[in-house]
Amino acid sequence: MKVRILVSFKDSVLDPQGQTVRNALHTLGYDAVQDLRQGKVFEVELAGVDRAAAEKLVPEMASKVLANPIIEKYTWSVIED
């Protein structure tokens, strides 16, 4: 099974890198861009794990290692069964 985990800053935390990318897009004339938040993507291959086990395992790995819960949040989804 393959899962994708997206980690990004919480809304309450400033994201100066995202702001800089947004400003660059504005400079290029992409005025439709209102806001932009930058994050990290992890694609993880899991072996010997069914969906029910993944529901437990992935949030545990995400909150313990991949994201720092003080400043970051995460979402995840199964991308390959």
Place this chain on the structure above:
Amino acid sequence: MKIGVVLFPGSNCDFDTIHAFKEVLGKPTVPLWHKDHDLQGVDAVILPGGFSYGDYLRSGAIARFSPLMQEVREFAAKGRPVLGICNGFQVLLELELLPGAMLRNKNLKFLCRHVSIKVENEKTRFTRKARKGQVLNIPIAHFDGNYYAPPETLKAIEDGGQVAFRYCEPDGSLSEASNVNGSLHSIAGLINKAGNVCGLMPHPERASEKILGSEDGRFILESLVESL
């Protein structure tokens, strides 16, 4: 008395720190390998600056899982002194031995320069040789030193006198310009509630001899040594 400096892959201030304690202050100092499970009977543990594990994932995030960190955790839990410098501070935050987290500097630049920091709490074992409000000239060298903590944590830190150092102007006043990396409340260094774990972004070991342009870092290193 024996001081231990932890060596992670990617540490680059490890030997400067050993030099400062051993040669400048004349105290027995040993390197501690991150893969060992042995603190070699040291009386204080220093987590030095650098880029442990290439700063992969987040600064300090991987170093936190180094085998030796289990011993460092237990050492700190017993009230023994642990000092984290720069990357070492980031590791202490990831270990949750100190509250909060680091974000990228506000101007998105790696900052490598001398700054002024003010001793906010002089009643700690890491600051006792300095006066309250004393301004120290110590260099910083980091990308991720923009201190962040949620409002309730920040309040607890302030109320508990846990702010050890703040970035300031040379006259000790606070300003947006002197808060070089954008840290909340200009926080440059913290101490835990128990008073035995301290982390700071500036490098006292790089300001420990006249030839380096400042000896102000000695106030911090000597405070720790004196407390042992």
